[in-house]
Amino acid sequence: xxxxxxxxxxxxxxxxxxxxxxxxxxxxxxxxxxxxxxxxxxxxxxxxxxxxxxxxxxxxxxxxxxxxxxxxxxxxxxxxxxxxxxxxxxxxxxxxxxxxxxxxxxxxxxxxxxxxxxxxxxxxxxxxxxxxxxxxxxxxxxxxxxxxxxxxxxxxxxxxxxxxxxxxxxxxxxxxxxxxxxxxxxxxxxxxxxxxxxxxxxxxxxxxxxxxxxxxxxxxxxxxxxxxxxxxxxxxxxxxxxxxxxxxxxxxxxxxxxxxxxxxxxxxxxxxxxxxxxxxxxxxxxxxxxxxxxxxxxxxxxxxxxxxxxxxxxxxxxxxxxxxxxxxxxxxxxxxxxxxxxxxxxxxxxxxxxxxxxxxxxxxxxxxxxxxxxxxxxxxxxxxxxxxxxxxxxxxxxxxxxxxxxxxxxxxxxxxxxxxxxxxxxxxxxxxxxxxxxxxxxxxxxxxxxxxxxxxxxxxxxxxxxxxxx
Numbered sequence: 001x002x003x004x005x006x007x008x009x010x011x012x013x014x015x016x017x018x019x020x021x022x023x024x025x026x027x028x029x030x031x032x033x034x035x036x037x038x039x040x041x042x043x044x045x046x047x048x049x050x051x052x053x054x055x056x057x058x059x060x061x062x063x064x065x066x067x068x069x070x071x072x073x074x075x076x077x078x079x080x081x082x083x084x085x086x087x088x089x090x091x092x093x094x095x096x097x098x099x100x101x102x103x104x105x106x107x108x109x110x111x112x113x114x115x116x117x118x119x120x121x122x123x124x125x126x127x128x129x130x131x132x133x134x135x136x137x138x139x140x141x142x143x144x145x146x147x148x149x150x151x152x153x154x155x156x157x158x159x160x161x162x163x164x165x166x167x168x169x170x171x172x173x174x175x176x177x178x179x180x181x182x183x184x185x186x187x188x189x190x191x192x193x194x195x196x197x198x199x200x201x202x203x204x205x206x207x208x209x210x211x212x213x214x215x216x217x218x219x220x221x222x223x224x225x226x227x228x229x230x231x232x233x234x235x236x237x238x239x240x241x242x243x244x245x246x247x248x249x250x251x252x253x254x255x256x257x258x259x260x261x262x263x264x265x266x267x268x269x270x271x272x273x274x275x276x277x278x279x280x281x282x283x284x285x286x287x288x289x290x291x292x293x294x295x296x297x298x299x300x301x302x303x304x305x306x307x308x309x310x311x312x313x314x315x316x317x318x319x320x321x322x323x324x325x326x327x328x329x330x331x332x333x334x335x336x337x338x339x340x341x342x343x344x345x346x347x348x349x350x351x352x353x354x355x356x357x358x359x360x361x362x363x364x365x366x367x368x369x370x371x372x373x374x375x376x377x378x379x380x381x382x383x384x385x386x387x388x389x390x391x392x393x394x395x396x397x398x399x400x401x402x403x404x405x406x407x408x409x410x411x412x413x414x415x416x417x418x419x420x421x422x423x424x425x426x427x428x429x430x431x432x433x434x435x436x437x438x439x440x441x442x443x444x445x446x447x448x449x450x451x452x453x454x455x456x457x458x459x460x461x462x463x464x465x466x467x468x469x470x
Contacts, residue, residue: 022059024050026318028293031067031162035318054377055284057325063291063318065278069163071156071271072301073313075278076294081286134210135246138203142257144177145196149260152267157301159313163276170268189268197261204254208247215243287327287375289320323376327383331369331418335389335461336362337402342455343428346437346446354446356437359428365389365402369463371418373410381410385420385463400427400452404459421460427452 023040037050040062055061068075151173155166174185174192181199185192282291295313302310344356366389373383387404406422430453431437435446443449 022056023062024053024055024059025062025064026320027064027066028316028318029066030069030073030295031160033316054321054323057284057322057375059284061282061284061320063280063282065293067162067276068278068295069156069159069161069166069276070274070298070300072159072298073295074298074310076296077280078292078294079282080290080292081288134203134207138200138207138250138254141177141179141196141200141203142253144173145200145257145260145264148173149264152264152271153304156267156271157304159295163271163274166271170271190265193261193265193268197258200254200257200261204250207250211243211247211250284320284322287322289322291318291320292316293318321377325375326372327375327381327415328370328372329415329465331371331385331463331465333367333369333385333387333389333418333420333461333463335365335367335387335404335420335424335459337365337389337391337404337424337426337457337459338362339424339426339428339455339457342457344437346429346431346450348441348443348446352440354431354435354437354439354441363391363393365459365461366392367402367404367461367463369404369418369420371408371410371415371420371463371465373408373415379412381415383408383410385418385422387463389424389426389459402426402459406459408463416465418463418465419460420463422458424457424459425454426457428455 023042023044025038025040025044025046027036027038028034037053038046039048039050039053041047044062065075148170152166152170155161155169158166161169171185171189174189177196179199182195183191282289293316295315297311297313299310338360340360341358343359345359346354346356349355367387368389369385369387371383371385373381375381385404385406385408389402389404391402403425404420404422405425406420408418408420411417411419429450431446432449432451435441435449
């Protein structure tokens with residue numbers, strides 16, 4: 001009993017393995033333009049690398065696009081299945097940046113001018129010099145932040161950069177920020193951005209405090225001086241005005257810089273979460289499939305550049321060819337049928353002796369064929385044909401319809417042309433009433449002593465397919 005169970009289990013496993021769906025993988029690298037074909041096991045592990053493969057019909061094909069920058073490129077695809085004789089339904093990869101429109105507009109172009117300066121710093125002693133130095137350092141920080149933002153946006157819009165390169169460039173630019181208070185951006189970029197924002201706020205507070213002190217010093221000096229010349233009074237008023245302008249400019253510039261940091265953080269978050277690979281599963285059922293990949297400018301890129309037209313960057317086509325499966329089509333054929341000595345033309349000579357002329361020649365026939373074959377390739381297949389034929393020669397004596405069956409070779413696109421040959425089964429003339437060739441008869445004609453019977457012969461011919469049945 002155990003032996004029988006083991007045998008049954010082995011049979012079930014064998015059948016399951018035989019009917020298991022084959023898996024294949026096609027990869028296209030946007031950056032290198034390379035297309036690779038792989039065969040996969042049931043766990044989607046690569047087991048073989050293929051060169052221009054013909055994939056088993058009904059196999060599952062995984063199409064993977066690599067290094068496709070979703071910030072710069074959208075992929076529009078169309079699948080054409082040639083055997084279906086109609087355009088396939090296209091599939092669209094959804095952009096990961098559908099919500100990026102909020103970052104569009106003029107606000108992406110941060111334009112931070114130099115903070116205004118005044119000659120009052122040179123006349124305010126060490127405090128004025130300190131304020132001037134703090135302004136210079138803050139200006140450098142703001143400029144670096146603007147450069148970081150410009151760099152990440154520029155990198156994101158570059159379709160030829162992969163994810164790793166964009167991240168490396170961003171961290172490299174961040175590392176150029178020289179400040180002992182800032183952590184290493186390579187360790188944790190989010191911590192670096194948060195600390196940089198804190199640094200900008202602290203520098204702003206310190207400068208604002210120094211400006212307030214300068215303003216109070218000017219007021220105190222004004223109160224202590226009982227007699228002030230007109231020139232000194234004008235200079236002090238200008239100094240007060242410069243201080244107020246500095247405060248306003250400081251608030252605006254730091255606010256824009258912090259806003260810029262938030263945008264950098266948002267873009268960095270999306271970049272980290274984004275995938276530069278697209279995957280599409282397709283079950284190969286048609287004989288020949290063309291997958292058109294149209295790489296167009298992304299919506300994010302259009303928003304940044306203010307371009308309403310979605311320009312096409314490049315178009316690539318990936319072709320898949322199937323093998324296996326059973327195909328049937330119909331064709332019109334011109335065949336030559338021959339029944340050899342089985343087909344004769346009977347007559348009675350002058351002496352009353354029954355004679356026979358052998359119809360051992362080829363008779364042209366117009367045939368209609370049903371062709372069937374396992375699909376092996378696009379241009380050559382081996383199968384069989386079954387058909388019906390009618391003689392079209394006016395001189396031949398063979399009457400009636402012939403049945404044809406035999407092997408065939410199929411050539412050309414969609415196997416439209418076939419060469420076939422095999423058995424012909426058709427009507428031939430036979431003597432009746434016991435008469436045989438060589439017998440003597442008193443009848444001048446034996447037309448009433450013959451009948452049509454079906455015999456086997458052979459044929460060969462060429463046919464042209466009309467349309468696909470399956």
